[in-house]
Amino acid sequence: MSAHPDPFRQARASSCGMTVHVDGEPIPLVLDLQGVRRAAKDWQAYSSANPFHITLQSEEALRNFRQLPIETDPPDHTDYRAIVEPLFRRPAQPDYAARMRDIVRRTVDEACALGTLDGVLSFALPLQSRALALLLNVPESEADEWITWGIRAFDHDEQGPSKGARLENYIQRQLEHAAGTPGEDLFSILHRATFRGRPLTYEEKQGFANLVFAGGRDTVIHTTTSILAYIAEHPAFCPQLAADPALVPKAVEEFVRVVTPLTAITRTCAADTPHQSAGGRIGLCWASANRDDRFFKHADRVQPDRAPNPHVAFGFGPHSCLGASHTRLLLRTLLTQCAERGLRIQTLEAIPNVEVFDTFSRPIGFSKLIQRWSAQQEIP
Amino acid sequence: MVFKWLPLNTTGRSIVPQIIFETEDGQALIVNTEAEHLMQAALDHEIPGIEGACGGVCSCATCHVHIDPAWTELVGPPNDFEAALLELEDQFKLCSRLGCQVKLTPELDGLKVRVATGAS
Numbered sequence: 001m002s003a004h005p006d007p008f009r010q011a012r013a014s015s016c017g018m019t020v021h022v023d024g025e026p027i028p029l030v031l032d033l034q035g036v037r038r039a040a041k042d043w044q045a046y047s048s049a050n051p052f053h054i055t056l057q058s059e060e061a062l063r064n065f066r067q068l069p070i071e072t073d074p075p076d077h078t079d080y081r082a083i084v085e086p087l088f089r090r091p092a093q094p095d096y097a098a099r100m101r102d103i104v105r106r107t108v109d110e111a112c113a114l115g116t117l118d119g120v121l122s123f124a125l126p127l128q129s130r131a132l133a134l135l136l137n138v139p140e141s142e143a144d145e146w147i148t149w150g151i152r153a154f155d156h157d158e159q160g161p162s163k164g165a166r167l168e169n170y171i172q173r174q175l176e177h178a179a180g181t182p183g184e185d186l187f188s189i190l191h192r193a194t195f196r197g198r199p200l201t202y203e204e205k206q207g208f209a210n211l212v213f214a215g216g217r218d219t220v221i222h223t224t225t226s227i228l229a230y231i232a233e234h235p236a237f238c239p240q241l242a243a244d245p246a247l248v249p250k251a252v253e254e255f256v257r258v259v260t261p262l263t264a265i266t267r268t269c270a271a272d273t274p275h276q277s278a279g280g281r282i283g284l285c286w287a288s289a290n291r292d293d294r295f296f297k298h299a300d301r302v303q304p305d306r307a308p309n310p311h312v313a314f315g316f317g318p319h320s321c322l323g324a325s326h327t328r329l330l331l332r333t334l335l336t337q338c339a340e341r342g343l344r345i346q347t348l349e350a351i352p353n354v355e356v357f358d359t360f361s362r363p364i365g366f367s368k369l370i371q372r373w374s375a376q377q378e379i380p
Numbered sequence: 381m382v383f384k385w386l387p388l389n390t391t392g393r394s395i396v397p398q399i400i401f402e403t404e405d406g407q408a409l410i411v412n413t414e415a416e417h418l419m420q421a422a423l424d425h426e427i428p429g430i431e432g433a434c435g436g437v438c439s440c441a442t443c444h445v446h447i448d449p450a451w452t453e454l455v456g457p458p459n460d461f462e463a464a465l466l467e468l469e470d471q472f473k474l475c476s477r478l479g480c481q482v483k484l485t486p487e488l489d490g491l492k493v494r495v496a497t498g499a500s
């Protein structure tokens with residue numbers, strides 16, 4: 001956590017800004033907090049309805065269907081989003097919080113029993129997977145399969161298309177199962193759903209299911225491992241949380257701000273703008289906005305009690321993150337249990353996961369985080 | 381308009397501010413509260429439309445309210461963090477505030493606000 005540099009600082013301060021080039025395409029980045037918020041809000045000028053081109057790197061090679069609801073604009077977006085919104089509101093229910101506590105307790109227990117472990121593969125990945133099973137309302141045993149996919153499961157690399165196919169096959173199986181024995185899980189909801197009076201097409205169902213895995217996996221894992229590294233570097237942190245539990249939600253917001261695991265998301269300009277012509281893309285750089293020193297004093301420091309903390313790590317406007325309530329609950333529960341147990345962590349080896357583009361690179365979480373864990377107290 | 385009194389849900393002092401929340405579907409919910417901030421008072425009493433997703437750090441605007449004209453002066457204007465967020469809200473008005481930034485004091489006894497998140 002100590003190494004959380006801000007690769008956008010200079011560009012934010014200068015009038016030149018920053019442009020990244022992806023496969024020869026220039027993508028100017030919006031870097032200041034209020035500029036990012038304005039652009040995210042103005043979907044008429046800055047459209048999301050450009051399939052495969054929401055991430056800086058095009059995803060054309062990974063899939064051939066539109067991700068939903070993200071790759072659409074209102075009013076379509078509003079109706080698509082409404083289909084899954086009730087599922088994403090469940091984290092507010094007391095029963096959901098109790099089940100989350102149980103998942104976190106078991107996963108922390110397992111890590112403590114191991115003693116020495118890779119915080120990425122042996123803690124963050126199972127924790128994220130089990131929690132996602134809760135969110136999607138599928139049996140927790142499904143998480144066992146997702147865990148075998150490892151991290152960076154849907155990234156671009158030399159195995160790109162085969163990784164995409166693995167997820168597509170999985171989703172196909174789940175949708176077929178839901179058609180036969182519908183329940184209350186994501187796949188059954190998609191099976192039953194209608195869009196303006198007609199059932200969803202197969203591609204639409206795939207588009208919804210694909211996004212929850214693509215968007216809800218590495219984001220959570222990288223934030224979790226960054227928290228583990230911070231706990232190791234700051235032995236006073238867990239006792240501080242134990243003494244003042246009201247600090248927990250604030251600390252979660254601060255970790256999400258500093259890590260900002262989703263660096264930027266793009267929009268396509270409907271008309272010529274000062275920095276991009278019509279049809280070209282701009283990047284909403286959440287990571288830069290979250291270090292804007294007009295809003296964040298000592299922006300590069302982790303201040304667990306930071307308030308106000310007007311970050312945009314979960315986005316802003318109509319597309320703001322549907323998984324935010326779930327993620328907040330997960331991370332708050334994790335910090336609460338670390339504090340209650342007096343968790344002690346020592347980092348033995350840390351290899352940062354680094355995102356690289358032509359004009360910037362930034363560490364986001366870890367690809368390996370070997371740690372020694374011990375807890376002072378059991379949670380009953 | 382339907383008026384409904386919600387019970388004080390803490391053990392509490394005898395004199396605590398009373399707040400009237402008008403919900404987006406036109407109910408008036410009256411609460412006695414010991415909460416430090418308006419957002420917390422709303423969450424304690426499960427006021428429909430107030431989610432307080434970010435926990436009160438001025439990041440999400442899910443505690444947006446309109447202050448009744450009779451109270452705007454006493455409540456005061458939004459701070460800079462709040463104003464930057466509020467000006468982009470669909471239901472922004474000059475009387476807009478974020479509940480998480482409104483500190484409750486005994487002088488605010490009787491305060492009337494309208495939920496303005498569009499979420500209920």
Ligand code: HEM
Nearest residue numbers: 069070212215216219220265313314315319321322323327
């Ligand atoms: C730390 C964790 C997370 C971060 C930082 C994060 C960040 C974001 C951001 C910045 C957006 C806005 C995209 C845009 O404006 O185009 C977004 C949207 C979205 N996120 Fe997350 N996310 C996280 C976790 C999750 C999880 C766990 C899920 C679900 C399993 C999820 C599902 C979604 C979906 C479905 C959208 C699209 C919403 C829409 O288009 O209306 N996210 N997320």
